[in-house]
Amino acid sequence: MDAKVPAGTVVIVIDVIRAFTTAAVAFDRGATEIVCAPSVEVGRELRRLHPDRLLVGETSGLKPADFDFGNSPFEMSAAQLEGRRLIQATSNGTRGLVRYPDPAALLAVSALNVGATARWISRNHAGTPCTLVCTGQTAEDWACARYLSDLLHGSEPRRVDLVAGIMDGAAEHARAYARQPAPERVDLSRDLHFCCDVDRSEFAMVGEIRQGHVALARVPC
Template sequence: MTIKIIQGHNHTLGASRINVIIDVIRAFTVAHYAFIKGVQGIILAGTLDDAFRLKRQFPEFILAGEIQGLPIAGFDLDNSPVRLQNADLRGKFLIQKTTNGVKATLNSLNADHIFVTGFTNARTTAEFIKHKLLREDTAISIHLIASHPSGDDDLACAQYISGILQNSNRISADETIERIRKSEAAKKFYDPAKPDFLQEDIGLCTRELSSEFVMKVNYKDELPLIEKVQVQELNHE
């Protein structure tokens, strides 16, 4: 097994068996909670024009996302996992446009298996890869993409996932949470002068959840779609 950690969203990667794209604050934390609330799938839009074009094509879909962390005029939802809790998402699809996570994913499609995650679903994602995919190919190549160009939040989560995959104690869940909370990306959420950024969001971003699914990108028909894949009784031998 070869694991490589890449930081940032502007990259060109060679082919690999597995790419895991990480956005803790907040894109793929939002995605995780959206699936918990009943979303059927999440389409990734690289630009605002793409997002609004998809909305015109699928008017029943929900626009969600941010630019530089801030809400987008004309979107139904921003990028807050806290505000997401008030939305009825059962059976619906999202169109997601974000600064780091979505862009990093669209630059990471050259893999047999593509997963996205925040910290909330990091352990489930790592365990799924370890017990379902590494068992089939022990020489597998894995890219862990920490999508924030400089933030320690995504990097800490990537190192946490790497440790789980390698059965090491390189970084614990508590250490990961502490680094996320103290990261540069988190600072604005503690600033009362920036009401668009909720401190409660960081609480949800650092809550490790017991999930029964991973989030996998399906890239059929040139339309990247995050889908929920159920985890069936992981074998912990």
């Protein structure tokens, strides 16, 4: 991930497995705002300041004991979130989102809202240079970046290729977790259906930069 992005560009931060898939499902379930923190410690501090907010996220892929939810779209899909505000802290996605202090616009994207994100950018920042940021090194984020880049350049990418890239990335994650002790392994099996659900969500997730964190809003497209 390259933090050296010129000021005034549209910055799109990608995390398919799982941060911004989890965020998109939370918005689908009625969440009104998601505050993205750069660390679990900042997330906890924000929760102390705003005890009515739900705390969501992970460290090393696993839910901290004092968090309300893990970084799981499956968990979000059954949560009662109507009208709730969330604080999300993850190892890659939310940490990456806060690294760009002066963009023309800042967006979070996963496969769920990739098409809506392209439409929002085309309507609001046509002609503005864009930077796509993959927060991880596995295949799913790169596949999503290629898909979004094709959309922004007027091509018609194939959903099947994006899904294949997500599954390749999931396999990479599974191999890495298999090398961990059993208590530290993360089971992605219930989350993958959501991660692969291309264009399920008809909204962009647009960030507002605040002091030390970014607040995401759901913007229908």
